[in-house]
Amino acid sequence: MDYFKRRPIKLQLLVIFIMFVAVVVSVMFVTYLQSQKMIYQKNQAYSIELLDKITQYIQSQIDTIDGLIINTSYNADVHQYLRTTELLDKIDAFKKVDTYITTVSQLENGIVDMTIIGENGNNVNLMYHRQKKKVVLDTVEEMKNYDSPLKPYYAGFKEIVESGIQKHYFVIGSKISNTFPRSTLGYLVVILDLDSLFPKFNTMLSSGFGSFYVLDRNGIVSSSNDARLIGQRLELDTVDARQEPYIVQTMELRDLQGKIVNVYSKRDLFRGLEKVRAVYGWIMAVCIPVLLALLWVISRNILEPMKSFMRFIQVQKVKNIYHGQERIQLVGYNEIMVMADKFNGMLDEIDQLTDEVVASKTRIMSLGLLKKQAELAFLKQQVNPHFLYNTLESLKAMAGETGAMEVREMIVALGKLLRYSIKGQDEVTLGKELDIAKAYLKLQQFRFAGRFDVHIAFPEALLNNRVIKMVLQPILENAITHGLESRMEKGNLWLSARATPGGDIVLSVQDDGIGIPGEKLALIQAEIAAGEEFLSRMHEGDNAHLGILNVHNRLRSAYGEPYGLIISSEPNAGTEVELLLPQRTEDSYVESAAHR
Template sequence: MEGRGVSVPENKRYQSLLVALPVISYNIVKLHGGDRVDFLKKRPIKLQLLLMFFLFLTAIVLVMFVTYTQSKKMIYAKNEQYSIELMDKITQYIESQIDTIDGLLLNTGINADVHQYLKTTDLLDKIDAFQKVDMQVTRVIQLENGIVDMTIVGENGNNLNLMSDLNKKRLIMDTIAKMRDTNGTHLKPYYYGFRRIVESNVAHHYFAVGTTINNIFPIYPLGHMVVILDLETLFPKFDTMMQNSFGNFYVLDRNGIVCSSSVPEMIGNKLDLEAFANSRDDKFIVQSAELREMEGKIVNIYSKDDLFRGLDQTREVYLWILAFFVPLMCLAVWIISSNIIGPIRAFMRFIQVHQIKNIYHEQKRLKLFGYHEIMVMADKFNGMLDEIDHLTNEVVSSKTRIMALGLMKKQAELAYLKQQVNPHFLYNMLESLKGMASETGAHEIREMLGALGRMLRYSIKGREDVKLREELEIAKAYLKLQQFRFDDRFDVHIDFPDELLQAKVIKMILQPILENAITHGLEDRMVKGNLLFAGKLSPEGDIEILIKDDGLGMSQAKLEAIRAELASGDEFLDRIKNSEHLGVVNVHSRLRSVYGEPYGLTIQSAEGAGTEVVLRLPYKEG
């Protein structure tokens, strides 16, 4: 499909203008940066309102312009689409008629009687073949509407329906001459084109189509067949197809002659497309589609003035809107600026006359009358003055409380230092008892005192985070003490891979869980029990430590109560007031406080089946 004389802008050009407008406005409003002066913030309000009015007016004009141009493009696109669809329908109709005519010519051209007639030289055979061919041609003319004449001209001089009408005969011979120049021995029909013939002082419009009749084997031309058609056989009636279309449609033959048109007086004339395409000011839009079989064209020509005539009214409406809108907006800006600037100037005079130190002493109040916002601002300002004394008192009270808290902090530090004396004293005593047990030969007591001393020294170490190897050694010392205490009433199974032992953890997270397992699970067991103590690296890369016993376990209600304590969002001290499992709650709170969610511990238990506790904490290289 072709189009000429089109001058409608692209969408992106105007979209970029719409995008650029708020960017320009933003850059004007926010022009500060570094040492540059803020352009808008320090300007008078009246100037700001005028600038905003100018930007708003510019936006409206731009929107009107873009709307107008987009409407223009939309009208053109809609008409172009409909024109293309209509030309497609016309093309399909003409091609379907051409297919019918091609089939008719092909069937007649390969007819055996026709071939016999064009080959024979014997007079009797020629008469017999002529009668058969004449009956065949007469039947075709009668059955097919729109066929005016069908003529066969043989190379051997045998002819059929080579009429005496000189105009028709000239049309037939011209068609055969063109076929000989172009087609040769091809079977493809040749659409010669339009011809006006006057019969009995009446002009008739015909369309000539010819084909070469070839011998089947070997291939050589036997003659030619020419069919003269009425124009309505090939071309549609435009008066029924042009109800919603725009402009004029023309169907041209290979010579550029109008064969059918929405303008009947143009039929038979040559259409000068260059005159429309090169018209002054590009006033016409030309679209065309090729008719390949007949080597013609379908052309749609329409005027831009006619196409966009309705937009002239839209442009006039836009101008009237601007003519009414600009003075109205100027009046609105003047009224708004007066209502805003008057109270603000009174507010500024109040602030300039009464300095802050004078406000403290005299407690003057601001009284303004105007629009709602300025009165609310005055009330808030007066409220701020009322709050000054209160805030002053609060500042004095806060400073007093801060000094009291500082004193309490010093007292707490002193108490902490005093408490450090007792663990050191106990550790020194344990070391003395250990030496005495060694001298008296009480080796088991010596080992127990050594384990107890290691635990005490570990608990008072300054660092909060340790390697898992150190935490595991203290846990083993604690288990050794408990096995000694309970005379080996349970077995301990420890399984920790070496790659976990270098991980960094917070200290004293294993001993409370082990103590809980022994005290509540294994201590009251009548037979020997087992305690599994193992660690591994989870698929997510976290450390998982399992402490599992086969002791008494607990009921479902008690298990749910412990889980509720672990899931509680209250402070630690509030959660442990009535807790029987202080160690579990303590360890979970410390893990959650240091590492956050989802770290902590989970607990599973069943009555008579033991308890399983899993500690989860992140792997951090020591």
């Protein structure tokens, strides 16, 4: 090492440059290998995720169609039509069933035809188109051997020629069975347009790669981004015409009795790696000449000025310049001027930090004074609530003497609510919080005189948990004022609590009032997500939802994330507000207080 130090600085810089380039190349090589691995894994995960999304989409469409078919199979008018033998009853039932099928076909997109064939010879919409009729009858024959009467039978892809044009459909059938005694009344066959069941791959897979094939129970391609194979049986040797290594991923569609197949080349998994290679090439092509130029500049124009600058700094330090108000003033090389400016900037920052320290101490003292003033103001404000509470006690006694017992009960509830709000600890048991909520609801029911009913369901095991007080009353007030008060009919208010599997507590306040419009609900949810920023809006006068926001931020401040408030609503259906808080029993609260 000493030998290296004694070498000329240019030689040292050259050696450092070579070592730096070697390290950069090594790092780039390692990062390239890591990038290759990450891109491969990312693209593979993306392919699996895309396949899962397509499966979920198809499954959601299947669930919708299953519900439609099952509802039709168990329709009372359909059963009546397939059981009746009297001509007049048959005509009347036929009209009802025909109207029902026509309505369903018009309301549900993608339904081409719906046909009902009864074991007693009663049929509905058995079309005269020869190929469609054959498809329906073939499906019925297949269903006779189908052992699961509770699930629709997905017959699969069918190709039908209409007016000289080949059209592709998907056929689904279902047995129509009598419940008791168990017997088959007939069969329902639905012909669907492919777009109503499968996604449009050409638009959905704009950023994907490879080919996707949806196969029916017979292995026939029913939908794909490779249009030439639709209606054919999938053979992998016909898919990969380039003779490249490829990967095949499949996912079962159990309800469809088919599956989804994704076939893509292994080369596709490295898509994007060519950009990494190009970037690395440009980095090397640009950096090496730039580094060589910097090596020359450093050795020629910076090293000597740096030495001069350091000598100047030492001289100024000996002159005790740090203890005066002077700054270094140099005129010369640009590098020297920059370093001198940085040094002067450092001295300026020292002066600024000193001023900030003095200002911070002054501000701390001012805040202490403000705190004392606030405490005095709080003590003064306690006089009015105590005077009001004593007045209520007097009114309660007078109401008892005069026999106005209902008024006395209202005064008792109001006094309990007032005493609860101005006295006691910040945290109480859930049982006490529930008592105050009941007192508040008693006041509101007296005020609204039977306009709504209250339903309370609190498990006894949860009442010993500690919560911050006054979290239920603002939510109840919001539900009554904005939900039930404007309702023309008698309403309901549900107040409940439950424990979650994760060990938390959910308090729920639900009403069947007028609900909240979508735009207003989105605004409230945005204000909840804004967190403590609502305080600035409160000072600006925007406090339309202050009660809800206040409860949410109190829960978040007391317990942290993810605790707080969740609100959901539908217009004319009601609103539900859920408060999520941790379980903290009386014993655990005392233990944590002792540790503090």
